[in-house]
Amino acid sequence: MNEHIQIERRGAIQSIRMNRPDKKNAITRAMYAAMAEALAAGDGDPDICCHVILGVPGAFSSGNDLADFMTVATGGEGGREVYDFLLALAKSQKPIVSGVDGIAVGIGTTINLHCDLTFATPRTEFRTPFVDLGLVPEAGSSLLAPAVIGRQQAFALLGLGEGFTAERAKEAGLIYAVVSEAELEAAVFEAAERIASKPPEALKIARDFLLGDRAPLIARIEEEGVQFRNRLKSDEARNAFMAFMSRKK
Template sequence: MPDIIVSDDGAVRTLRMNRPEKKNALTLSMYEGMAEAIEGAAARDDLRCLLITGHETGFCAGNDIGDFVEMTTSGALGAPILRFLHALNRSEKPLVAAVAGRAVGVGTTMLLHCDHVVAAEDAVLSTPFVALGLVPEAASSLIAPRLMGHARAFELLVMGRPLTATAAKAAGIVNTVVAAAELESAALAAAREIAALPPHAVAASRRLMRGAQAQIDGHIEAEAEAFRKRLVSPEAKAAFAAFLNKKK
């Protein structure tokens, strides 16, 4: 089975991360596949909403650790990662997410670009960037303080304190918390509800609500530059070495 499964059901396109044996840690090819699915939907008038989901045992464990270790040597942030992040920001189609289990790193920050997030009761969001000697990404350092306020965003992005599904709802990241067995149906129902609305009015409303796309694009690039520098820093190398030793 492919690591990214893209399926269209009426007006809803579903992007499913499908690497459960690695807790849906994203490889560069998975970033490419997701970016392509989001960008490809732009040319399809019949597609009116995108649903991002994972596996019932976990949404996304963040970036594949092997890719990260390689980046600490090269200092290069893979182009597919940036392509995916910009695709999220530039999407003209509404984005819905269905989150079960752990959403780590980019598994959390991609949710900040979504218009409607449904979480299972067991969902836990976390962003351990700073603990790994890194910085936040996906324009989260811009979007999260706007959404949550500086204090709560600092707890999440810098201190790395996790958010339960209920806490994420209180912070404004999650719309609805449901039983795990109801997650997929609830998220699909929300996506279909959005898809049934007049599409041009939805698109115009989203543009007004989301603010300047160029500003978020610029913040993604600024974070990426800081991320590249941090990848080759002594702090990041030491943090990754400690992490890998712990896994042995």
């Protein structure tokens, strides 16, 4: 497993924690690979009934590691790690509960569209600056977000790149509940334990009905991925990344 991904087991619950606080949990290719592997392993383990995804205090994730973006933008090749992780999310056979505190940018927001329950703290802000970076939505968010929060809220999130506070996200239906920072992980694991206590076959059938046919979602993830990779090599994206890196320096 990657050093920045911590996998733990609590009874029938598997927790996946992004733990790269010095980079605000910017996700590298190796981190994507480790999370994809963990989701697949948990799905294949009959003793695991629920996945939990967590970040660190103040940072769920600041999004994709920009160094990986720059590699592709400057002519390098990307790997399959991101795609494998997104497919693992979309195909998950076990419910997923997430706990979000603080920064939730890009994939740090769109992960939660795949979760069955998301808890967030009042200081959390969900933001997807894809278009501002010359890119397009990812993780099937262009399909999921309109279905979950409505077209106009989805356009505000994915097109305008507006930040959603935790309260706005809850009102829109993007997340399940807002809890304090001190209560976040307890609330997440309490929900996961409730899930794990349900009759697993009945819960799986109910969840499959709620999710519906996943083929269109998987197809959309692929379509977005093609456009995303093309956009990474565009002048718009290259200029946006260079401007962003200059501001950081």
